[in-house]
Amino acid sequence: MQDNDGNTALHLAVRAGSLRLFCPLFGREAVNLNLTNANGQTPVDVSLHKIPPGWSYNQNSEVRIHHALLVAGATSGACRRDHFRQEYDDRHRVKSKQDIKELDRMKDLTQTLCIGSVLIATVTFGATFALPGGNKQDDHPGGGTPTLAGRYPFDAFMVANTLAFIFSSVATVSLMRSGSPMFNLLSRRVYTRVAFYFVDTSVTCLIAAFALAVYAVLEPVAPKTATAVCVMSPLVVICIKAELWMKWAVLAGPFFVRKGPIWTIGTYTKVLVGNMLVGLWPFLLIFLWAAYGRDNLVSVLESPAPPPQPLI
Template identity: 30%
Template sequence: MADFTQKIIENIRENLRNEVDWSGSTPLHFAASVGLKGVTARLLARDTTGIERADNKGMFPIHIAASVGAIDAINSLVSTNPDCATLRDEAKGRTLLHIAIENRKCNVVKMVCKSLSFKDTLNMKDNDGNTALHLAVKIRDESIFRYLLGNKAVELNHVNGVGYTPLDLAKNIKMEYRFASRQNPTEWMIRALAHSGAHFSPHRRDERIRANKSEEKKAHGKNLSQSTESVLVASALIATLTFAAAFTMPGSYRIGSPKEGSPALGAFYGFKVFLVADIFAFFFAVAATFSLAEYGNRGTVDPLVRCVYARLSVGLFHVALKSVIIAFAFGVLVVMWGISINTIVIVGLATIVLVFYGNVPLRHDFRLLWLMYNRFGFSRRWDLYSSTSSHLDWTSRRLRSFSATLAWNLVKLLWTYILIFVLAYFAQLKQKS
């Protein structure tokens, strides 16, 4: 393919290398859009004048390459003419970095952030005054945002055309989705920016507070009902399964003994763990189902009240789900103990994975830890500035201190498991006594 392309390029007449089609595109535009390795470099070896020639939309070849994620084409263009790294399209004033972010080309953003050739591009603004960091916050892409914030050369407090910093934009997006989950990317971006030393622009705080319009409340209420339907179904299913499990104990029941009808494996500590976990799962699932059915999903309840109960039900559902995981694991453990060690090992490993799987706050904490290390090392305290924490209404130390937040999220992850094992331990002690 490369040899065939080379022959075509060699046979192009000199006067055709800069000819344009109906869209104003030159052969170099097409080569950049294809992204095949070596094609752009071979074309540039014949003629470099097309690098700074825009199409009818004001896009230069390097912008086309960025929009499709063609790393090889970008490198060929920049190595031939380093100045094209800072070219801005004629329509919106965007650099290749702006265009890559708008098209979610994470590979291009990663390359730009790691290469010194693009250092001058990192903080350039488009016609609306937005830097690359502004756009990363707008599209709420965690990977792109992480690469930008991890680069020390990226400025955090540039204001755009309407006077907003990236932190302002993130806060505004959060306010537009006031009923959204706290695990959303915007929540993490706000924390990352705040702990990195970003500031709000000097606006009055009352201007940031939006009125609760009735139309907005109705729209949020509808979205809330749709988003919690799956939780309602799942929590009801967990309640049904755990109710049945309470009367079909693992290992069956004793027959023909003084304790006839009691669980055959009831003397084992693992059985106590299973039983406590099953009880936890049932009652927390019932509580989650009730919260949603009675308050969270009823259109006659005020959206603000529904939001409170919806979040409460999600928390209850998480506890029920964690308890089901432990109940299943220890149910298998007590039945298969001494029979199949391989089964126990497989179930144990799967349980450990499930314990940490899907824990977005904890994952965000470790991502933030790595991000802060890349940007500052361990030479800076990561607590918030007082003005920033005041604007965010983060007054407690749990919110202002990164280490306190990490500890709190670890407690939220593990308290259910710890309580199950502790209660089972006391039940075992009482039985022995």
């Protein structure tokens, strides 16, 4: 059914930009994805109208709706593309200093992210000189060295802490460049995307470093508590990805109807594996490198010194 303007319920749901309204309609095969309204626009055209120009978050509901329609094979209407573009520009005021507005948005974003990246760099830098377990006394063999050196959790902690410092430092430098007027808009977008990724990755490494430090200290005296801390710590990483998985989960049923079970299972498997590799690869590097770099420093440092030989 269409209203006086030719809009179907799907047109209106897309215009509202709500996945909650869109998915029940998108998941019914009887709903035609290519009906045009009085302006000759299909739901794909309406969804494109909802996406502002410039750089935006790819998990926004408007972006997910537009992507879902394209994946399902929805097509554009018969409206003239020059008129459509003109209306799009007028709607989003592309010709009224849009670049300046986007630079202002990027400046605000840079300031917000920079606070987080600098805090992570500061915390990890301080943790390097305040190691868990402390250091040995100078009058002991290997004086001044960490007491937990050579143990697997401690080695993994050092790798995780170092990676968190490196990634947060890279993010900070990228944010400094993205907020600098010396670079053009395209370069500043690239630096902002790089900073976003490395801030998320540094948070992942920081969580791993926290869990490993607690485990290294508590495991000899309270193994159950140490294990519980390690199990609960990744909840932070899961919360960061919660919006992504919730929106993919909402679209799973409609995709199952529109594209079939084989396509849906295959695509969701690729998305799941791909996101896990992109987001959790630091864990692989941390634990594999800690295992590879292990040595017997503890036994060497703690072995008793040989008795002095009598002078002849």
